[in-house]
Amino acid sequence: MKTTSSPVERIIVALDFPDSRGAERLLKQLEGIPCYMKVGMELFYAAGPQFVVRLKEAGYNVFLDLKLHDIPNTVKGGSASVTRLGVDMFNVHAAGGRAMMEAAREGVEQAMSGRAGAAKPLLIGVTQLTSTSQPVLNDEIGIAGPIEEAVLRYAAMAKQSGLDGVVASPLEVTRIKERCGDSFATVTPGIRPAGSAIGDQSRVMTPQEAFAQGTDYIVIGRPVTGAADPRQALEQIVESITV
Numbered sequence: 001m002k003t004t005s006s007p008v009e010r011i012i013v014a015l016d017f018p019d020s021r022g023a024e025r026l027l028k029q030l031e032g033i034p035c036y037m038k039v040g041m042e043l044f045y046a047a048g049p050q051f052v053v054r055l056k057e058a059g060y061n062v063f064l065d066l067k068l069h070d071i072p073n074t075v076k077g078g079s080a081s082v083t084r085l086g087v088d089m090f091n092v093h094a095a096g097g098r099a100m101m102e103a104a105r106e107g108v109e110q111a112m113s114g115r116a117g118a119a120k121p122l123l124i125g126v127t128q129l130t131s132t133s134q135p136v137l138n139d140e141i142g143i144a145g146p147i148e149e150a151v152l153r154y155a156a157m158a159k160q161s162g163l164d165g166v167v168a169s170p171l172e173v174t175r176i177k178e179r180c181g182d183s184f185a186t187v188t189p190g191i192r193p194a195g196s197a198i199g200d201q202s203r204v205m206t207p208q209e210a211f212a213q214g215t216d217y218i219v220i221g222r223p224v225t226g227a228a229d230p231r232q233a234l235e236q237i238v239e240s241i242t243v
């Protein structure tokens, strides 16, 4: 990818709210800041596709984070529906395997054929969740070996399946770019400005460290949404980044 966008356009704010009112309040607080917005399962299940349409009408780039993971035919249909919503990026779980990811790609292509002139969404595979630690991967999930190897294997499979990039932690970005090429996008949650609570995340870096690794997009939620002054928190993050 190597993005011509400014750093702020490569910051994806996670709108993890239980209803549209909370999300609307944050949009007002961040008004005029051209960051990317992410709608995940909490908000989508409560506020529905119309909230995505509302964000698009307001001019935002939108990442719809529903982490599709089902049989190939179902994921193909889901991907087509998501594409028709006009999102800029969405994700599927790479753990669904190659046939499922290829079906997602087909769903995108099918939906695009009826949307002349529309931009194609970036189709992104989730590798290993940033909340997953090494012991959890090995002892609970049952995948042996270093977490970085599991992430790289999923990233390579996502690339072979025709995806545009992956979600991973910033700790894995350098090796993903080495393995899959610089134009293969990395979207990295697990972002924690120095001094902020790590919470349920496990593999974390600061915003400036993540961009220094060469990531294309960072995803950040609670350090902004839970701040006393979300606008100031986001502005401080933007100022901290020198790319």
Ligand SMILES: O=C(O)c1cc(=O)[nH]c(=O)n1[C@@H]1O[C@H](COP(=O)(O)O)[C@@H](O)[C@H]1O
Pocket (backbone or CB within 6 Å): 014, 016, 040, 065, 067, 091, 126, 128, 129, 130, 131, 167, 168, 189, 190, 191, 201, 219, 220, 221, 222, 223
């Ligand atoms: O796909 C994602 O966006 C995602 C993948 C992942 O591995 N880890 C992860 O945290 N996320 C999302 O990124 C956001 C991170 O939020 P905070 O931990 O509050 O910064 C949440 O909305 C998560 O659902």
